[in-house]
Amino acid sequence: MSKLPNISTSIFTVMSKLATEYNAINLSQGFPNFPVDEKLTTIVAKLAKENVHQYAPMSGYVPLASKIATLIKNSYGRTVLPETELLVTAGATQAIFTTITALVKNNDDVIILDPSYDCYEAPVLLCNANPVRVPLNDDYTPNWESIEKACTSKTRMIIINNPHNPTGKILSQSDFEALESLLEKFPNMLLLSDEVYEYITFEQKQISAHTRENLINRCIMISSFGKTFHVTGWKIGYLIAPQQLMTEIKKAHQFLVFSVNSICQVAISEYLDIVTITEIKKLYQEKRDYFRELLKNSRFELMPCEGTYFQVASYAAISNENDVNFCKRLIIEHGVAAIPISTFYADGKDLKLIRFCFAKDKTTLDEAAKRLCSI
């Protein structure tokens, strides 16, 4: 008997496979297709011949943890203690899985806001806990009233994703005030804040949950170098948590991976000395604006995009079919792959919206837009 009877192969795998099968331009799964910074690849090439190939310490390569702490200080003005409050993880997925496994018990409730990224529900179910899906408002802001109604003394955790995949939305100051007052009312509740796109924000920077005084002791913040440095295949990220939670998280971490791939840790540690983190936002803002401009005269209606490298678009003016079928037809007949937004909802709500990833080189965006504009 399956432990996850209602979970199937992720839509990102399905769409990427279909894109390959039909030789379509893949704007579905979120990964960059332009070269990684040469400074980073040079570091990796140099390191390949050095003594960096054995286990790293369980919590992370020590210089890397200390440089992450410096990055956090420079980005948010917050002091994080690398030995007790930071953990290097095998990407955000492992950080999320490990956190949930370590902190959520049998029959606890975990609030997940719909639409949501796909890696939250399975670990909750594997803990014999209950995912409680609460829809966001139509403009993708959280509905704090319905969230509060869904919370009880059984609620162990709320998961937020800021900036948000797939909608590109950023939480506001008043969202954080509402979140803080919610946590005040439910003292057993923890906050898991998935901030893998923390450095991919445009007109405004997102508020990071771990910088809020009222949240800091109950917040696990998760980030991904895969997103920040265009190396999604490296599967490396980190989490920040207060010491009492970190102690529990590390107990699970040591038996999931023990320690993260050593050469990538050393490489990122050296790269952090030379990279300008603010360049990332500029790079993606240009891509977002370029892609939006290319699609301006298409029949797709573009939704706002405040962060991430995803553009949501409505195809309501083109077709009435459901978004999964529309995406399949888009691949087969028009040679462009996208992600149907209904797959981010527990109930498969179909709003005729699809997600394009614009983390692509100019040629790819040009050709994809040409095809999309001809529909």
Ligand code: PMP
């Ligand atoms: N959270 C969100 C919102 C994501 O979009 C992704 C995409 N990969 C992840 C987590 C997982 O990140 P990683 O590849 O570092 O595991």
Ligand code: GLN
């Ligand atoms: N985060 C990526 C996306 O949203 C997918 C990563 C994956 O395939 N697991 O497209």
